[in-house]
Amino acid sequence: MMGGRTYGSKLAAGVTATVALTLLSVVTSVAGLIIVVNAKDSAITAASQDLVRVERAGRVLEARLADFRGYLVYGTAEYAERTAAERTQLRSEFSTLRSSLSSGAANLLTEVEAAEERWAGAVEQVMARRASQDTNVDAAQLNEEIAVPLREALETSLAKLTTQVQADVASARKKSSQRAAQAIGLIIGLGVITVISAIVVAWRLSTNLRREVGAAVGHIQSSSAQLEAAASQQVTGGRDQASAMSEITTTISELLITSRQIADSAQRVSKIAEETEAAARSGDATIDQTRASMAAIRAQVDQIVQHMLALGEKSQQIGLVVDLVSELAEQTNILAINATIEASGAGEWGRRFAVVAEEIRKLADRTAASAKEIRALIEDVRGAVNTTVMATEIGAKAVDAGARQFDDATNSFREIVQLVSTTNDATREIELSTKQQTTAVEQVNVAASDTARVSRETEASAVQTKQTATHLSTLSGDLLELVGTGRR
Secondary structure (H helix, E strand, O other): OOOOOOHHHHHHHHHHHHHHHHHHHHHHHHHHHHHHHHHHHHHHHHHHHHHHHHHHHHHHHHHHHHHHHHHHHHOOHHHHHHHHHHHHHHHHHHHHHHOOOOHHHHHHHHHHHHHHHHHHHHHHHHHHHHHOOOOOHHHHHHHHHHHHHHHHHHHHHHHHHHHHHHHHHHHHHHHHHHHHHHHHHHHHHHHHHHHHHHHHHHHHHHHHHHHHHHHHHOOOOOOHHHHHHHHHHHHHHHHHHHHHHHHHHHHHHHHHHHHHHHHHHHHHHHHHHHHHHHHHHHHHHHHHHHHHHHHHHHHHHHHHHHHHHHHHHHHHHHHHHHHHHHHHHHHHHHHHHHHHHHHHHOHHHHHHHHHHHHHHHHHHHHHHHHHHHHHHHHHHHHHHHHHHHHHHHHHHHHHHHHHHHHHHHHHHHHHHHHHHHHHHHHHHHHHHHHHHHHHHHHHHHHHHHHHHHHHHHHHHHHHHHHHHHOOOOOOOHHHHHHHOOOOO
16 A cells, blocks of 8 residues: 555654544543543532432421420410421422432432321321410420321431432442543553554554665666765754654653642642541531530420429419418308307306417418418419529520521531532542643653654664765666655
């Protein structure tokens, strides 16, 4: 196929093919890296959004539980409306989440929705009981009997769903890393193909040159001057090629230095991202501990409210007993007066009985006075209980507000941790890619140095050919065609 072409055109074709394969390898490598990075970012972003939605559903569930407890304590319509609105929001979160979950996570979401339906039914029963009574004692007891176990089952199902979504995030990252490894393998394969192709082209050109020159030397018909001119052209071309390869080597060396600087910068950025992620995780753990303390305080406040309500009811019962004692004292006083009158009418025999009746009357008076004092103390206790209940309710509201603020802070820290983790992963990928690029540039630099050395050796061989050409008498027609003169 190449028998009728000059050596210059063959050399140009070989160099063109080598350059084309090199450019193809570089373009394919860059395109593969861009595609892999974009695919990885898309997969990680989608999985992370699912995890954020699950955590947001958990926060809505906690807010709904807090408003439900507020309704049990106060029985106001505001808490009931909040509870209903938060259930609607929770179902909306579930509906949005279902469209992007995997099959395993979707099955767990179905279990969560079923558990939420059961708990919602129990909540409606408890709220109906609370709405029909002035106190929350029966409603609280009913809540402990039917709603609390269902709520715990719902929280367990939601925790399983969160674990599954986290597993899906890890799986997406693993698949993206596998795609990156495949892209790297493809790049290495293209590099190997390029090197092999360059070797094959060089070997083919060398083989053709030796065969054609050997045939031409057997038919030398022309003068050595023409061969000298051809050798001079070859020397000039070799010098130009050596100069060009020297410039290429210099450029590649500068590119190698830049690649190493980029790799060092990426490594420093990765270290800073790791330190930031560790600090964010530490802040997240601290806020979790504070939120647990707030939950314990809220539970203690609820117990205080229950005890105060029970104390108020006991005070009412004591008041009834005191009223009965006061009434008995009045009756005893009347009987004592009647007994005194009857004793005075009995003469000498009734004096002792009159003394006993007088003592009974005095005792009845003291009992009535003590009953009044007890009644006054009970009223004071009732007032103190009412004041304590109001103060405790205010404290419960403050605790709930603080808990919600800590929940918001916790969610913000978790989002920061997620974003820093994603940035850290991306920085590591950039660092790895830069190191691989540096290795590739070093290999290209070595190859360019070898090519420059070969060009200098070619120049030296051309000089020897020129010296030898002065001793030749003629050149064959085939050799004339080989150097491109077009004459025999």
